[in-house]
Amino acid sequence: MTNIQNAGWLSSPHVQYIDKKKPLRQHVLNVLLLLFIIPFAAGAQQTQPLINSSLKGTVIDAKTKETLIGAIVHIQGTTHEVSTDKSGSFSFVTGQKFPYTLTVSFIGYEKATVVVDQSPVVISLKESFNQLNDVIVVGYGTQKKADLTGAIASISESEFKKTPVTSLDNGLRGRASGVQVTSTSNQPGGGTSIRIRGSNSVNTGSEPLYVIDGFPIYNDNNSFSSGVISGPKTNALALINPNDIVSIEVLKDASATAIYGSRGANGVVLVTSKKGQAGADKIEFNSYVGIQKVAKTIPVLNATDFAKLVNEANGSKIYTDQQIASFGEGINWQNEIFRDAPVQNYQLGVSGGDQKTKYAVSLNYFDQEGVVIHSGFKRYSARFNFEKKLTDQLTFGSTVTSSRTGGNQVLSATSGGEGTIGVVAAALAFSPILPVRNASGAYTLENDRGIPMGNPVATANEITNESFTNRTLANVFAELKLVKGLALRSSVGADLLNNKEKYYAPRTVLAGYTVQGLGRVGSLNSNSWLNENTLSYTNTLGKHSLNALAGFTIQKNKSESIISSASGFVNDNLKADNLGSGAVINSPVTAVNSFSLMSYLGRVNYAYANKYLLTLTARVDGSSKFGANNKYGFFPSGSLAWKLSEEDFIKQLDVFSALKLRGSYGKTGNQEIASYQSLAGLTSFSYIIGDKVVKGFAPGNIPNPDLKWESTAQTDIGLDAGFFNNRLNVTVDAYYKKTTNMLLFINVPWSTGFSSALQNIGSLENKGLELSLNANILDKGLKWNANFNISWNKNKVLDLGSVSQILTGEINGYLKISDPIVIQPGQPLGSFYGYVSEGIFQNTAEVAASAQKTAVPGDRRYADLNGDGKIDASDRKFIGNAQPKFFGGMSHDFAYKSFDLGFSVNWVYGNEILNSTRAELDLPTGQKNSSQRVLNRWTATNPSNTIQRASLNRAFLFSDALLEDGSYLRLNTVTLGYHLPAKVVKALRISNLKVYASALNLLTITHYTGYDPESNQSGQNNILRGIDSDSYPNARTFLLGLNVGF
């Protein structure tokens, strides 16, 4: 790209014509360079127009009579168009003679066609409730919503902007049917996991593909971390400032996603950023500031009650009565690590343009501190969108987003068994008797009652655990209209990402104490480039209309990482900034990963009489990730739609203002596995021979040269209906998806030396129903808009080949709950598998009559399901599921005069959560603190049937007693806004001003006892879902905001 800057090229473009004698390579080079030069050369070739008339006019809102800025006025039959300026006026100087026809369009208004025979004119536009006329973005193009044959949910800027969010994925929550958003961490900058129409896979990534201004990105939070920090990774999508987004389209069925072939199976989210509008230049300033408070704390024992528990569990007086009497409340460690935290956001944007040039520039600064001390997230971002029409045939442009995001993370949950206990986990479990700091001001190092864990305040404050990412997404395109209806578009894009992470545990905290300071530094450099070339053709012949697309794209990614670590520092002053000064320098770890993808794509949209619509789509993808025997995959889809509302028999009913029946079928793929899985890679080893380190190598996996795509076939039937002049729109979709040739890490016997092997094996299905409603209920004085959506999805594993069960391993936490979820044919993913609790043994007679002969009264009692007189692994069954029965969202927006009020809710119903936080807190061992529920523990005099007796014994079984109903209904946002009246605005010489107050996460109705029913410990993993282990607590946020336009 630096070549464009070369003055020599710019000043003498004519030198660039191809000399036929030059070698071909030179020609190719020239051509590549010329992609950037053509515009300049072409710009010089315009001819002077002939003037026959001039026209001045104004465009106004038919109802309010307010002028409309940025409306597009087009002279029919010509390429001549202008847009209205700041005062809503426009003017033409044209070669046309009066009278001629103008078409006037403006977003959110019905298109008007006006015949003018004199100047000036006033054109009034009617507000539109008919979203079907909206043009929405589809893969590699745009389409009128009314002409869609696939299932696509569209979220507009106005809807999206209702909730101030950190990242765009968070903004999808509750907004579209079939889209379930769960946060992987409530930590500022924390990621999300999104499932569109259920999980399609067991081992392969099931996050949707994000296409940001044409650049496809898979949102794997892990692959954008150099792997140094502990705890959840920051959100890879946080680079996009949500304020820059103009629309989001969610592609759900195969008809819509097949154009993305091997990456389409999990659905596709198309994100389009704001472009400049022809017309007056606009300056916008948006800002909000707010405060976040922890939404919920978990009641734990105070020092007195804890001391009593310790004595009871030990069966001896560890603490004397006198000591206990002096303890009082002690420390509530949650109060020590939680805080009220500020959040602030500032955005400055300038946009505008004229007939030939459009631009939009924005700057953003976002700063959110976390509700847990020493956690936070910042974003600095800049965006530049530019488009230039060089001639009537040739347009070029670019979109560039650059951002720096990151902050310090605290490790909230426990990541290993012994020793590494997270801040939130430790705050719940640390002895309330111990002080934060001792008399001399030094931190209390660790818990003194048996479970080793560091002081949570010290761990949070003193450990450096930061991750920063610089990321630039840039795309340059040129579009050429060849002949009428035929256009060629070429683009070159790049995604440049640099991540730098630092970890330092000083000797003042448990994690760094043993090793006298532990520092790690990592950096990840991931670069992708993309070239896309498409040819599109549009034509209408009588009743036939045709739109066709063919293309070729190539993408290549290479990521390189390096991690260094050292320990044994003389002091903690230099932290991780001088690893060389450590006594122990560990071997550095470097890695290089790359993948490439080469694809051919095509699509045909055909409509007959604007009634019958057909779309055929296909993509051929070649991916480097797959075995030598299976590099290419073919992904076709077809769909039909019938606009019933265009038929007379429907028109006669006079019920529907729009009615369309859609059906689609197609196949898409999933390639989200790590690179090099088909090869027999070697792992490195080291040992000491002759008192020196020697290096070794041995195979690290069982190779699979036949590795290929996972493929998902989807059938979708949908109905779009509009009533009352489209003031009520209803969309219903039913689908069936079947994933086959799953990329499955199937367990192999450990006796092979390996634990799993990646195979294409087995299948699973998702079927579901989606309903969304959009209503414009009132539009006179009081305006009322409502959106509602609800989705049911049912998932079932059909076949795992020769494998009868996939075990999911241990989850985090010191209890080391093993295989809580089991994957088995006939069961949905996320099925909890365990014992059935039957309360607590009350007396020895109950014990004697039970299958647990060695138990004592006060122990937990389990059901002997197979009646063999003992409790063992065969007494387990499926006891719950982490997937909801249904979920959805609803929003209402009211406006009256200068005020507007909106709120949105979302809900999830019918899922279970393994609350492992509670499992640990409810165990009355006295070796760590417990929840206040433990006050009701079983004793000879307190016949509790829920909490077992106090005992040092930590042995336990995973049973349904640890599961909780995860259903919830959450009031996500409430916003009250006030627009300054037009007169005041004018007097202030600004174009608009709005102030608002918002409350986020104000209220959650749930039976769940943990911090947040939405939390999902294992991130984007398909297997371990619905597990809450000491998650970062959810915050309630109150914001004040200001939007000003100049």
Place this chain on the structure above:
Amino acid sequence: MKNLLILLFVLTSVLFSSCKKFLEEVPSSVLVAENFYKTDADAEAGVTAAYDGLNNQTDIYFRGIYLLAELPTDNAETGQGVANAFIFAIDGYTYGPVNDRIYVLYTALYKTIANANVAIDKIPAIEMDAAKKKRLIAEAKYIRALLYFNLVRLFGDVPLVLHPVTSLDGVNEPRAAAAKVYEQIVADLKAGETDLDALNTTANLGRATQAAATGLLAKVYLTLKDYPNAALKAKQVLDNPQFGLLDSYFNIFTPDNRFNKELIFAIQNKGLTGTGNGFSMALYLPRATIPLAGGGTVAGNSADVPTVEFYNSFKAGDLRKDRTFFTQYNAGGGLVTFRPHWYKYFDPSAITNLGEATLNFPVLRYADMLLTYAEAINETSGPTAEAYEAVNKVRRRAYGLAIASPSAAADLSGLSKAGFQDALLNERRWEFGFENQRWFDLVRTGKLVPVMRATGNTLIQDYHVLFPIPQRERDVNKSLTQNDGYPK
């Protein structure tokens, strides 16, 4: 202009689509098997990969085996640093087929065997010095034999995998009869007796030698109750002039003295190399009690601790007690006392960096050969003079006496065969405390259940002489049966 853009379109399309290499995977940071196992260095690296598993401390030596062979005996118990419920279960004999510590050891043993299998299969085709080739293969076989010996003693019948697995065909290996596993162990060790080096050069210190193979064979025969062969092989090592008892029991384990004539095969650990090859002392050193000179305390964990009964069982004057345990220490910040903790593996230079100790963990040492010899003789001929002399050498050293001179005070005498058996078992307990031998010795002599019952353990059953096959393994490989007593 138009033509140029069209040309660009066509060219890029043609350029890349004709380029097959674009989709070829060329991993630049990962070695691939196809290009490896070609040279002398590759052969050595293949064997090193097998050795590496041995000093993966949490997996095999020492803690992987410790948790199964020392913890569930009268020698050891869980300390205050243990947080894992599965460890409590092993200590308390409530463990079952689902136990992550049993899983870890089982997995690591097979992983390392797999690495040895790769070396054994791949090295023959490499063009290199014939003698070295033979030696390297024999080293890999030695590691395989050592680990199968652990597997078969802990789990009984186990899958006998002898070749690398490169596809999913036939991965579900059924359990082979223990006798079959022992046959393979003996065959591998016999190859070692001829193909290994007699003595390691300085550059090769730590590799298995012929004596290591012979000595291990002695232990294998003893376990198989093939007493004549056990005595024969033990004697062969005892007569090897390169090996002998050190005068000082204490110095066997001193880091500076880590290559000594008593060690026949030892696991090599070296700290501060940055490669994770240090010995970690954190789990068995006391927590938050020993002050450091520069402030703070030694960051031990007190997870793995001896029983007080074991500590008290040592007789007065037995110098081994103060090497096996310590109850006080001065790390420069003042002398402190604490409950008995393991002390045998202690590198004072790593006191502030507990994961980076430099010391060698003995797998086979001269004293073991003496006691193996004594046990074998006693089983065939009762306590002969030779048997007495072997055990008494160990005892004399223990009491600080001249090893070769009879001592009325230290020497055993006048015992019945059974009395000698009991005396030997006790001697082994004192001699090899914290060396991961106790459970194996108790099982071999049939004493595990009575000894553990005597400690007050009511849960131990006869079937506990074998550990359960991991449930996960049985879930994956349907052909695997379970040991008696465990849920089938």
